[in-house]
Amino acid sequence: MVNPPAVRDGTALSVRDLTVSYRAVRALHGVSLQVPRGEIVAVLGANGAGKTTLMRAISGVLRFHGGSVGSGQISCGETTLTKAAPHRIVASGVVQAPEGRRIFGRMSVEENLRVGGFHAPAEVRKRVFDLFPILGERRAQRASLLSGGEQQMLAMGRALMAQPKVLLLDEPTLGLAPKMAEHIANTVTEINRQGTSVLLVEQNAALALRLSNYAYVLDVGEVALEGASAELAASDEVRRRYLGVSEDATPVLAARRGITKWKG
Amino acid sequence: MTRFIELLINGLSLGSVYALIALGFVVIFRATEVVNFAHASLLLLGGYVTAVLHADLGFVGALAVGVLAAAAVGALIELVLLRRAKAPRQVVAIATIGIDIVLMAELSRRLGTQVLSLGDPWREKVVTIGGITVAQTRIAALVVAAILIGLFLLAFKYTSWGVSMRAVAEDSETSALMGIRLGRISMSAWAVAGALAAVAAVFITAFPTPGLDRTSSIAALKAFPAAILGGLDSVTGALVGGLLIGVTEALVGGYQNDLTFLGRGLGDVAPYVVMIAILLVRPSGLFGTREVSRV
Ligand SMILES: Nc1ncnc2c1ncn2[C@@H]1O[C@H](COP(=O)(O)OP(=O)(O)O)[C@@H](O)[C@H]1O
Ligand SMILES: [Mg+2]
Numbered sequence: 001m002v003n004p005p006a007v008r009d010g011t012a013l014s015v016r017d018l019t020v021s022y023r024a025v026r027a028l029h030g031v032s033l034q035v036p037r038g039e040i041v042a043v044l045g046a047n048g049a050g051k052t053t054l055m056r057a058i059s060g061v062l063r064f065h066g067g068s069v070g071s072g073q074i075s076c077g078e079t080t081l082t083k084a085a086p087h088r089i090v091a092s093g094v095v096q097a098p099e100g101r102r103i104f105g106r107m108s109v110e111e112n113l114r115v116g117g118f119h120a121p122a123e124v125r126k127r128v129f130d131l132f133p134i135l136g137e138r139r140a141q142r143a144s145l146l147s148g149g150e151q152q153m154l155a156m157g158r159a160l161m162a163q164p165k166v167l168l169l170d171e172p173t174l175g176l177a178p179k180m181a182e183h184i185a186n187t188v189t190e191i192n193r194q195g196t197s198v199l200l201v202e203q204n205a206a207l208a209l210r211l212s213n214y215a216y217v218l219d220v221g222e223v224a225l226e227g228a229s230a231e232l233a234a235s236d237e238v239r240r241r242y243l244g245v246s247e248d249a250t251p252v253l254a255a256r257r258g259i260t261k262w263k264g
Numbered sequence: 265m266t267r268f269i270e271l272l273i274n275g276l277s278l279g280s281v282y283a284l285i286a287l288g289f290v291v292i293f294r295a296t297e298v299v300n301f302a303h304a305s306l307l308l309l310g311g312y313v314t315a316v317l318h319a320d321l322g323f324v325g326a327l328a329v330g331v332l333a334a335a336a337v338g339a340l341i342e343l344v345l346l347r348r349a350k351a352p353r354q355v356v357a358i359a360t361i362g363i364d365i366v367l368m369a370e371l372s373r374r375l376g377t378q379v380l381s382l383g384d385p386w387r388e389k390v391v392t393i394g395g396i397t398v399a400q401t402r403i404a405a406l407v408v409a410a411i412l413i414g415l416f417l418l419a420f421k422y423t424s425w426g427v428s429m430r431a432v433a434e435d436s437e438t439s440a441l442m443g444i445r446l447g448r449i450s451m452s453a454w455a456v457a458g459a460l461a462a463v464a465a466v467f468i469t470a471f472p473t474p475g476l477d478r479t480s481s482i483a484a485l486k487a488f489p490a491a492i493l494g495g496l497d498s499v500t501g502a503l504v505g506g507l508l509i510g511v512t513e514a515l516v517g518g519y520q521n522d523l524t525f526l527g528r529g530l531g532d533v534a535p536y537v538v539m540i541a542i543l544l545v546r547p548s549g550l551f552g553t554r555e556v557s558r559v
Contacts, residue, residue, distance in 0.1 A: 064437040090443030102438040104431050115431045115442050118424040162443060 279510020495552020
């Protein structure tokens with residue numbers, strides 16, 4: 001795993017050697033990752049590691065934060081998304097449910113879903129209401145009146161209205177009660193089972209590693225570690241650092257970069 | 265009492281025209297967070313085009329061209345200032361003052377001392393019902409404004425365009441994230457605002473006003489206090505603000521002979537007095553959510 005093939009066969013989303021800065025400040029350095037078609041890939045990392053920056057770069061909204069892509073490539077299948085306009089990125093099938101949900105609070109649930117996909121066919125709406133029955137019940141309600149968990153469902157439902165090939169989820173369980181987080185997690189699995197690839201950003205490493213097939217760990221803007229989620233979950237290094245388990249043992253996992261500085 | 269009702273109808277009519285102008289102003293602000301100080305010159309432009317063409321094209325044809333011209337210039341301002349220059353919003357607002365000065369200077373030069381008719385079919389005709397006499401233009405203004413405002417509100421509530429407009433006003437980044445093309449929304453807002461202003465030009469300059477001259481934009485400026493007192497980012501505010509200013513102006517103007525102790529020309533000053541009074545109590549306007557001082 002020292003040098004993974006640049007683009008695996010059947011890659012839904014690929015990020016290669018991505019560098020992002022906010023004005024003078026580097027936030028990502030040479031980040032590469034892939035989301036194979038039909039899989040859930042997790043991105044872990046502490047606060048400020050650059051997870052949200054990665055999501056913004058993929059969705060093309062860095063400019064709203066004074067950020068820009070310095071170098072690197074983002075592509076979805078054959079389509080190059082690097083520096084593309086956000087609507088093109090959505091049209092090519094990469095859609096995000098952003099950190100903090102960002103639902104349109106002054107609009108109804110129904111209108112929020114419309115924004116997600118103005119021309120979505122009826123069966124897409126139906127799929128969203130099947131996944132999140134509560135949205136159907138509350139469709140005429142002002143979105144700001146929904147609970148945190150319901151708002152997360154709305155943010156995910158809204159993204160699904162665009163029929164994404166790859167769904168980007170930035171901290172979907174942040175601030176939710178454990179039971180609701182569990183519910184969201186199950187829904188992510190179900191969305192994936194229905195054929196959507198998922199790139200999942202989470203601080204809740206235990207949950208993310210359980211849901212995903214493969215995971216990357218970001219540390220100060222670089223990929224510090226990557227591997228099959230089951231292996232990462234079993235690694236002592238990860239357990240100690242991200243899962244809150246403290247025990248001293250030699251790391252068993254092949255790391256790409258940055259592992260040496262952890263030993264210090 | 266008859267006098268009061270006449271003044272009230274005139275005031276509501278005037279107010280509905282201010283509401284049309286203020287609506288455009290608010291639509292631009294909501295879509296792009298820019299205070300468009302060139303709004304009055306867009307109105308004058310639409311009116312001028314209509315005035316010049318009505319002899320050849322007829323009133324409706326000329327108005328159609330006037331509306332298109334004002335919409336196109338509105339869209340052009342958006343394209344140049346917001347899209348190409350990508351300047352901060354406050355800078356764009358200042359730049360619209362520059363555009364206003366340029367447009368105004370050119371139109372004033374063309375107008376000279378002329379007073380042009382826009383060729384509207386109502387002319388100086390009046391209707392008298394039960395002893396109440398009102399100019400037909402006033403009735404037409406009310407009806408046309410009500411229809412346009414009604415159509416606008418329906419579009420704002422139900423069409424993809426309207427839902428997108430509201431989404432962008434609430435959170436432009438997330439709107440972009442969902443695939444809404446911000447450039448299109450912002451350009452359409454400027455075009456719609458220009459079009460509404462051009463229609464308003466007809467009624468700003470129609471009887472009992474003598475016609476379109478270089479001071480016509482001063483009348484249009486009264487839509488500013490209307491938009492501001494209603495709340496710069498509120499569509500409802502633009503409508504209520506417009507009516508409030510119109511009625512105030514008509515009533516104060518109508519009764520100013522009884523109010524001479526307050527000085528002359530009170531009808532023209534009253535809108536601003538009302539605006540300041542309301543802003544003292546509610547800094548973000550009657551229905552607004554953003555304080556004017558933060559603009
Ligand atoms: N708008 C911004 N302007 C400047 N720096 C930013 C901005 N947003 C994030 N950063 C910086 O980029 C780094 C990564 O942040 P972020 O991507 O939000 O991390 P995460 O989502 O992993 O918590 C942090 O150091 C943060 O301070
Ligand atoms: Mg984040």
